[in-house]
Amino acid sequence: MFWIVSLLLMFVAVLFVVVPIIQHARQQQGADGSGQHHRDSANLMIFEERLAELDAELAAGALDANQHQSLKAELQRSLLTDIKTGETSADRLKQGHPASTLTSANWLQPSRLVPVVIIVLMLPLSYYLYGIWGFERDLQIADVFERSRDNQGSPEEIRDLIFELGAVIEEDRENGWAWYYLARHLVSLGQIDEAARAFERASALVENTRDRSVILGQYAQAAYISAGQQITPEVQAIIDQAQRLNPAEQSVLQLLGADAFINEDYQGALTYWQQLLGMSPGEEDRQFLNQMIAEAQARMEAAGVATEVIEGPRLEISLSLGPDLDLAPDTRVFLSARNLQETGPPLAAKALTVGDLPAVVTLSNADAVGPFNLSSADEVTVVATVSLSGSADVQSGDFQARSPTLSLADEGPVRLQMLIADPLP
Known part of the structure; x- marks a missing residue:
């Protein structure tokens, strides 16, 4: 044509x-x-x-x-x-x-x-x-990528795509998306170890922070399966990388929920799955999550553990930027609630962009990104960071606001206003 x-x-x-x-x-x-x-x-x-x-x-x-x-x-x-x-x-x-x-x-x-x-x-x-x-080769690669997005073909079709992606990689070994789609196809064929290596390569080459967090989440899943469904230190390091880019990365939450369920931590599994439900997944994923939540609740009832889902504390933060800040709308903003010791992952976290502000943001148990949530702490500190690098790792030059110590003992939501204006040294 x-x-x-x-x-x-x-x-x-x-x-x-x-x-x-x-x-x-x-x-x-x-x-x-x-x-x-x-x-x-x-x-x-x-x-x-x-x-x-x-x-x-x-x-x-x-x-x-x-x-x-x-x-x-x-x-x-x-x-x-x-x-x-x-x-x-x-x-x-x-x-x-x-x-x-x-x-x-x-x-x-x-x-x-x-x-x-x-x-x-x-x-x-x-x-x-x-x-x-010209860009004739790029058009051919775009066609391969487009056919790779579906990832629902027969094993023979998937193998053909793997060969085509292999040819692309032979010509350009720095093509992160070719490595990513290769990894996805290898997962479809059950070649998890090879897929994990391809995901690792893709995560190192794709620069966009959001895309990279997605790739790292899938890399963590492949590494988790390769490790015999164990969160080893290596798998945890991958999870930490993904959550530094996006605390609510869905692939990571899926992995943590599945691991909690396997280890009979049903309340932990419920926390992760309810957070996933709040992200408006597709109908098929929603049905699966509801089935798993029902299964976890049934096992908790059989063990004599209360099955009701505790709402827990709620933080309502009115978040805005200082009038002197002129930042690109796609600059990332991380909002997190931490225990006073600030050890481990946040108790709750959300990722936004400068274009979303000003906004009223709610943090609750549904926003947990680790094994602990807001209900596990009596007092917290809320930290809002504008990340110029796109990562949750705080760096010099980022802009940050920090709340005073907040008590979660009182009933009802805790409301506060935060203005991000000061750069970090």
Whole structure:
């Protein structure tokens, strides 16, 4: 399709050059025939006017008979010369010379020859330069990526895509998205160890913080399965990386919920799954989460543990930026509630952007990102950080606001206002 469209566009471009040249040539040929007739008529009129003037001068005595006769003969010779030249051109037109001699001469003029040569060279030269500077390979890669997004083909189709992605990687080993889609296809075929290595490579190459957090979340899942469904120090390090970029990364929450369920920490599993439900997943995922929540509650009831979900404390933060801050709308903002010791992951956290502010943000047990939530603490500190790097890791130059110590003992939501204005040293 690309080549067909490009040829059609090239044809239209050629018409823009050729049609005016042909029209001009036809007009010029027409002008040669009719122009000669007008020139002959003009010469005859001039001859008659000049002859009348000579006759008038003879009658007035300004010329004698010999002078009159000599001037009249000269005037007749001039008229015959002009008419003979015109007849020669007309004879050449009648004999077919315009299609050969005259027209060929016209086409050999630089003003016409140069556009014709450009037209002849334009097509091969354009495709040659496109092969050097064009994005044909990128279009092929985009097609592979588009087919990879579905990831629902047969094993044979998935293997074909793996070979195509392998060819892309052979040409460009720094293509993070090729590594990512390769990893997803390897997971589909059950090659988890190989997928984990591909996810690791992709996470190191993709720079966008949000995309990188998604890749790290899936990398953590693959590493978790490779480790025999154990959160080893290596798996925990991957989880920490993902949560520093996005505290509520869904793949990580899915992993933590599944691990809590396997280890019979049903309340912990409920916390993660309820948080996932609050993220408005698709209908199929929502049904699965509701089934798992019901299963966890049933096991808690069988063990004699209360199954009601405790709402727990709520923090309502009115968050805004200082009037002197001029930051890009997509700059990331991290809001977290921490215990006073500030050890381990936050008790609750959310990620926003500068474009979302000002806003009223609510933190609750549903926003837990680790094994502990707001209900596990009596006092907390709320920290709001504008991260210029896009990571939750605080760095010099980021802007931050920190609340005083807040007590969670009282019933009802805790409300506070926070203004982010001061840069970190």
